Amino acid sequence: MKIKLKVWRQKNASDKGNFKTYDLDDISEDMSFLEMFDILNEDLVKKNEDPIHFDHDCREGICGMCSMYINGHPHGPKQTTTCQLHMRSFKDGDTITVEPWRAKSFPVVKDLVVDRSSFDRVMQSGGYVSVNTGGVPDANEIPIPKKIADEAFDAATCIGCGACVAACKNASAMLFVSAKVSQLAMLPQGQVERKSRAENMVAQMDEEGFGACTNTGACSAECPKGISLENIARMNREYLGAKASSDNL
Amino acid sequence: MKLDSKIPEGPLSEKWSKHKFNVKLVNPANKRKYDIIVVGTGLAGASAAASFGELGYNVNAFCFQDSPRRAHSIAAQGGINAAKNYQNDGDSVFRLFYDTIKGGDYRSREGNVHRLAEVSVNIIDQCVAQGVPFAREYGGLLDNRSFGGAQVSRTFYARGQTGQQLLLGAYSALSRQVANGKVKMHTREEMLDLVMIDGKARGIITRNLITGKIESHSAHAVVLATGGYGNVFYLSTNAMGSNVTAAWRAHKKGAFMANPCFTQIHPTCIPVSGDHQSKLTLMSESLRNDGRVWVPKTKEDAEKVRNGQLKATDIPEDARDYYLERKYPSFGNLVPRDVASRNAKEVCDEGRGVNKTGLAVYLDFADAIKRDGEDTIKAKYGNLFDMYEQITGENPYKMPMKIYPAVHYTMGGLWVDYNLMTNVPGLYAIGEANFSDHGANRLGASALMQGLADGYFVLPYTIGDYLSQEAYDKVSTDHEAFKTAEAEVKEKINKLLSINGTKTVDEFHKDLGHIMWEYCGMSRNEEGLKKAKAEIQKLKEDFWSNVKVIGSNEELNQSLEKASRVADFIELGELMIDDAQDRSESCGGHFREESQTPEGEAKRKDDEFSYVSAWQYNGPEKPETLNKEDLVFENVKLTQRSYK
Numbered sequence: 040m041k042i043k044l045k046v047w048r049q050k051n052a053s054d055k056g057n058f059k060t061y062d063l064d065d066i067s068e069d070m071s072f073l074e075m076f077d078i079l080n081e082d083l084v085k086k087n088e089d090p091i092h093f094d095h096d097c098r099e100g101i102c103g104m105c106s107m108y109i110n111g112h113p114h115g116p117k118q119t120t121t122c123q124l125h126m127r128s129f130k131d132g133d134t135i136t137v138e139p140w141r142a143k144s145f146p147v148v149k150d151l152v153v154d155r156s157s158f159d160r161v162m163q164s165g166g167y168v169s170v171n172t173g174g175v176p177d178a179n180e181i182p183i184p185k186k187i188a189d190e191a192f193d194a195a196t197c198i199g200c201g202a203c204v205a206a207c208k209n210a211s212a213m214l215f216v217s218a219k220v221s222q223l224a225m226l227p228q229g230q231v232e233r234k235s236r237a238e239n240m241v242a243q244m245d246e247e248g249f250g251a252c253t254n255t256g257a258c259s260a261e262c263p264k265g266i267s268l269e270n271i272a273r274m275n276r277e278y279l280g281a282k283a284s285s286d287n288l
Numbered sequence: 289m290k291l292d293s294k295i296p297e298g299p300l301s302e303k304w305s306k307h308k309f310n311v312k313l314v315n316p317a318n319k320r321k322y323d324i325i326v327v328g329t330g331l332a333g334a335s336a337a338a339s340f341g342e343l344g345y346n347v348n349a350f351c352f353q354d355s356p357r358r359a360h361s362i363a364a365q366g367g368i369n370a371a372k373n374y375q376n377d378g379d380s381v382f383r384l385f386y387d388t389i390k391g392g393d394y395r396s397r398e399g400n401v402h403r404l405a406e407v408s409v410n411i412i413d414q415c416v417a418q419g420v421p422f423a424r425e426y427g428g429l430l431d432n433r434s435f436g437g438a439q440v441s442r443t444f445y446a447r448g449q450t451g452q453q454l455l456l457g458a459y460s461a462l463s464r465q466v467a468n469g470k471v472k473m474h475t476r477e478e479m480l481d482l483v484m485i486d487g488k489a490r491g492i493i494t495r496n497l498i499t500g501k502i503e504s505h506s507a508h509a510v511v512l513a514t515g516g517y518g519n520v521f522y523l524s525t526n527a528m529g530s531n532v533t534a535a536w537r538a539h540k541k542g543a544f545m546a547n548p549c550f551t552q553i554h555p556t557c558i559p560v561s562g563d564h565q566s567k568l569t570l571m572s573e574s575l576r577n578d579g580r581v582w583v584p585k586t587k588e589d590a591e592k593v594r595n596g597q598l599k600a601t602d603i604p605e606d607a608r609d610y611y612l613e614r615k616y617p618s619f620g621n622l623v624p625r626d627v628a629s630r631n632a633k634e635v636c637d638e639g640r641g642v643n644k645t646g647l648a649v650y651l652d653f654a655d656a657i658k659r660d661g662e663d664t665i666k667a668k669y670g671n672l673f674d675m676y677e678q679i680t681g682e683n684p685y686k687m688p689m690k691i692y693p694a695v696h697y698t699m700g701g702l703w704v705d706y707n708l709m710t711n712v713p714g715l716y717a718i719g720e721a722n723f724s725d726h727g728a729n730r731l732g733a734s735a736l737m738q739g740l741a742d743g744y745f746v747l748p749y750t751i752g753d754y755l756s757q758e759a760y761d762k763v764s765t766d767h768e769a770f771k772t773a774e775a776e777v778k779e780k781i782n783k784l785l786s787i788n789g790t791k792t793v794d795e796f797h798k799d800l801g802h803i804m805w806e807y808c809g810m811s812r813n814e815e816g817l818k819k820a821k822a823e824i825q826k827l828k829e830d831f832w833s834n835v836k837v838i839g840s841n842e843e844l845n846q847s848l849e850k851a852s853r854v855a856d857f858i859e860l861g862e863l864m865i866d867d868a869q870d871r872s873e874s875c876g877g878h879f880r881e882e883s884q885t886p887e888g889e890a891k892r893k894d895d896e897f898s899y900v901s902a903w904q905y906n907g908p909e910k911p912e913t914l915n916k917e918d919l920v921f922e923n924v925k926l927t928q929r930s931y932k
Contacts, residue, residue, distance in 0.1 A: 051843065069561040069681070077566055077794070084792050084838050084847060092846055094354060096527040098567045100675075101452055102358045119678065127681055148498060149844045156475065159355050163467040167460035168419045172339040172744045173410070175417035179374060182428025192421035192446060195453060199357055228419045 040066040040126060043134040044079065046091055049147050056147070058136075068127035072115065073098065073105065075126060093151040098122040100263065103198030106205070107151055108138040113202035113261050120200065120263045140201050142210035144248045155201050157247040158215060164243035165236040166219040168228050181227050194222040196264045203258035203266070209250030214258040216244050217274035218266050224277050234281035241278050291544075291902055291917040294705040295399035300923050301381070304403040307706070311753035319344035321760040323507040324751070325492055327479045327534050329356030331451075331736060332719025333513030334458035335743030341465030343748060345755075348505055349462070349471055350494060352478040352529055352849075357459045360515060360527040361739060364451025365572045367435055367443035368736040370408040375432050379440040381405045386924060387438060388734060391624075392699070392727020393876035393892060394926050395547070395900070397919060399706060400724050407745040408737050412444055414744055418457040422446050436573065436732025437622050443733045448572060448671055454736055458743070477503070478849065479534040480777045482510065482541045482715065485769045489538075489715035493773045495781075497849060500841040502774050502781075504765035508758050509714045509751060512538060513743070516698035516720040518551065520857045520864065521809070522801025524695035525557060525570045531853040532860050535702055535721055543710040544902035544915060546703035546723035548860065549868035552730055552877045553810050554696035555628035558679055559648035568694035569679060571672055573732060576621045576628070578656035578665065579689065582610045583640040583649050590640040600642070600650055600688045611635055619931040626729055626810075626877045626890070627931060629693035633810045636692075643690050652688035693810060697735060699726040699877065700867075703902040703917075707750035708742060711902075714754060718742035723900065728876025781841050784851045789834030793851045796831050800854070803827065804861050808868050813881040817869045824862045831858060863903055863912060870914060873897045887932075894926050 042063045049056030066075055073095050080090035096104040100123040109115035115124045129135065137151065145153040183191075195218070203214035220237050223229030229236070252271060259268045296307040314322065322345050326337040329351040337349040351359060371384040384405035389396060412430070416422065422444050423431040435443040446453040465471040476497040483491040483504070491506035517532035518524035539545045556571045584590045585607050592598040611631060613620045623631075632649045635641070642648050657665050662685060666673070673684045680690070702710050702717035704724055709716050719739040726734065763770075807820035831854070839845045874883040874890035875897070883891045900917040 067562055067564060070564050071566070071679075074564045074566050078564060081792055081794060084836060087838065089839055090847060092844055096353060096358055096529050097360060097363045098528055099363055099525075099569050101363050101449065102353075102360070102527060104353060104358050123675075123678055125679065125681070152844065155354055159357075159463065159466075159473070159475075162460065163463040167464045168417065169464060170414075170417045170461075171342040172335075172414060172461070172748065175413050178372070178412045178416040178422075179429050181416075183424055184428050185424045185426050188421050188424040188428075191419075192423075192453070195421050195446075195456065196449060198452075199355065222421065223419050226419050226421065228417055 040068060040129070040131040042066050042075070042129065045134060045136040046151070047138045048091070048150055051149055052146055066126055068125065070126045071098070071122060072107070072109070072124040072126065073122050091151065092149045095122055101198060103200035106140050106153060106200055106202070108140060108205055110136055113140065113205040114263055118261070118263060118265065120198070140205040142204045144210065144212070145201060145204065157249070158199050158201065158212070160247060161212065161216055161240055161243045162219065165232070165239040168223060169232060183227060187225050191222045191225040194218045194225070194266065194270055197266050198264055200263065202261050202263060204249065206257040206261035207250065208255070208257070209253065211252045211258070212244050212247070212249035213252040213271045213274065214262060214266055216240050217270035220274045220277055221270040224273065233277065234284065237274060237277035237281045289904065289915050291703070291711070291915055292705065293397060293917060294707060295397065296706065300398060300402050303399050304406055308749055311749060312756040314752045314756045316344060318760070320346060322346065322755050322758070323348065323762065324509050324511060325505055325507040326350070326511045326513060327492065328359065328513035328515060328719070328721070329459070329462065330359035330361035330513060330515055330719060331455055331458055331739030332721070332743040333511070334359070334455065334462045335740050336511055336513060336718060336747050337471050338458060338461035338465050339744055339748040341468065341470030344470070347465070347471040348474065348507065350474045350477050350479060352476065352497060354475055356462055356473060356475065357456065359455060360530050361455045361736070362452045363527065364736055365448045365570065366574065367433065367445035367450045367733040368411065368454065369435070369442050369731070369733045370412045370444060370737065371405050371442060372409050372412060374430060375441045377440045379442045383440065384408060384442065388725065388731060389727070389924050391729055391731040393729050393929065394727065394894065394898070394921065395875055395919065396725055396727035398921060398923055403746065404725050404738060404741050407741045410745055411737065411740045415454055415457050418460060420446065420453050420457040422453070437619070437624060438731070451736060454740065458740070480537060480852070481773045482538045483769050483773045484541055484712070485763055485767065488713045490763050491765065491770060493770070493777050495777070498844050500843060500845065502777055504770040504774060506763045506765050506770070508755055509716065511716040511718060511747065512702065512721050513718045514721045516701070517857070517860055518695045518698050520800065520861050521695040521804045522797050523560065523565060523568050525554065525568050528567060531856070533853050533856045535717070536856040536860055538702065538710070538712070538715060540905050541712070542905065543712045543715055544703035544904055545700070545863060546900050546902045547700040547728070547867065548864045548903065549808065549871060549878055550699035550728050550876065551695055552625060552697040552699060553629040553693045555625055555632060555693045556651065556691045557694035558676065559643050559690050559692040560645055561680070569675070570694070570696060571676065571691065573625065575651060575669060575672060578668070579621065579651040579653050580610055580655060581612050581621050581628070581649055581651055582608045583635045583642060585609045587639040590642060593642045594644060594646060609635070609640070616931045623931045624729070626879070630810050630879060632693055648690040648692045650688040651691045653684065654688065657685065697730055699723065699728060699730055703900070707753060708747050709750070709754065716747060716751065718747055728878055781848065781852070784835065784837050784848060784855070785841065787833065787835050787837070789836050791830070791834050792836055793847055793854050796827065796835060797850070797854045797857070799827055800824070800858055800861055804864070808865050811879045811881055812868050814869065814872070817865050821862060821865050824858060824865065828858045828862070831855065866912065867901055867903065870901060871897055890929070892928060
């Protein structure tokens, strides 16, 4: 296949950045999208040009590190991660535009690499159950209905890639934050800190400068793991409940 | 040098509890006076860093990714073993211990493995308390499955994403300690050297991957939780960034590297589709429960398949060779990983491979679909079938899958004693980075178990024994040892940037992978290993005179990162070959063609090789010294594996 790539190039955080166009011949449709970038980069290095920097690691759709905004969609045309996108999803002669995630809370580091440490800080504000190692009850001491465990699992499959933020016109992180709040709110282990968790994580989310949610649902539609909008509804309920209750500790 | 494994005296089942009582403790009020560095934030690193923080130590944790949650433990699919015996099917700590020792082909320590089986039960409790959503039964209790040919159902799982859920659990515990100020997290920062003062590990040198700044960090102890080195083969199921650099640089500062040639090749991966291939994707081996492995009986048919004249479904039943069922009637398609892998290679070497590259065999679900219906198969393997179709563009419900073995896990690693300390005082290695528990072959669902055992339940006890005997005094990073190490690191980086040759880092890495896979992969022989050694030495020379690295140090520079890792992989590759050469027996994942039974199966030589090989670095261009730690078996009887 022949492909024309329009890629965002930005030397560093303070550089203004611009699009650059590259023509690629001889792309196999069995290649993954990132392997196409590998080939382009090999070529650039041979020509003494700086290769295009992008984040990636596991290349099997689970680590959440890859993050390309392709033709107006985070991770491209399919509901999957960039690393699991293959060239057979494109046509010979296509022009493909590739940008980094665009969000105030994800500043560009270089080319297609962004800084998502805001997600880590949101998690640090309450995305856990406060138990120390050791001294916990036997794993089967508290039965959990299968339906609840399965739903908690669905929320827990979030890979923290940030596609939800990139997809949202307001760069809201509601889907990411609500997935964790939901998982722990549903499980018995998460009950003790349920209220403070919802409050603290939402507060940190706002502090990081993520935008507001207007329920357009773009986040869930673009999420490579199909995290459901129900989580956002649940988090709103959790948050309101926490704010409204007098035993808010 | 005499290696002391420090296995406690006494009966096997009492060793760990006695040892826990005998180790010295650090007073709770004094823990804050000690600094610990943890490198790597996978299951082992994150769980250790979190547990240290909870205990009150000051922790500096490092990862090269943008977040600790990206570590490659996240990709583990199958599950985690624990001797809970929730299924009442006869499991016990001793049985898990026995299976692990036997599965490792009797090349691991009884004491370590028994402890692993003991603490396995605590891991599950801990993870559930953190909110890890394991699979459950309708009664609300935890579900288990049988995995990797085990006779009992002891594997806990979270759909096909167990590693992800366990890592996110450990990451959450780590995040809590970051919030509490007990752990300082350094992301996108890569360890490039170990700093030794008075013969002890006292710190590390890192490179900030965004700014290129070379930094010194000092501590009272250093823990390496940096994973395995499967990427020495270029293509593997490891993440692209997984590397040996931290462990290798520690090795060059004196830490012994143990059993480096022990690598695990996983039989069910998606085959290579072309030269552009950057990594291999594992398909859970649970697929072999229902899939039948075959190739055409004749080379001619295989040839026709390869050039598109025949489709798999065109080949009649009597022209197919279900070679595993034929050769191993009792285990059939469920033979262990190493046996399945070697046989796939064998039939492909005979010219009967079935994809364009000739390196693939069929895994056929047609009979299972006929027997159980497509819906049942979909319920069991739906996500795997989807993943296969996404990557290959073929529908496995209609056409047999194609699979081929790929490098998956490295049992070898830094040598550690019972306390998980390397031979360098104050330097620890945990998880896949050490060699300790899996012998010559790891059982399915045991890697997650070992990572978390080391991090949550072993090292937090044993590190106190060392620290309690260390003075509180901190070493300043202005110390000469730090300055020297920084200078060495900078010099190496400058060297890489200044060569400006004609060959890219990836080209070197591919060449290295080719040598390793060809001669030090699924089967090895004396002649091939000699050849490989010569080729690697040539490659190394070529690398240091002809590698092309673009850009500067003072920026995000992914070519430079790769170059520095590949340089270390080349050196490690040579040591793996030395190790494979020394061990002229077959055991576990290490198959020496010279050592096989008349039927062509692996033949162990217990009289000669019941030892751990611990290699000692002697300086550049000097052969390494082999130190042997004899393995003593008091509780199990050594037997040859047979799957006929």
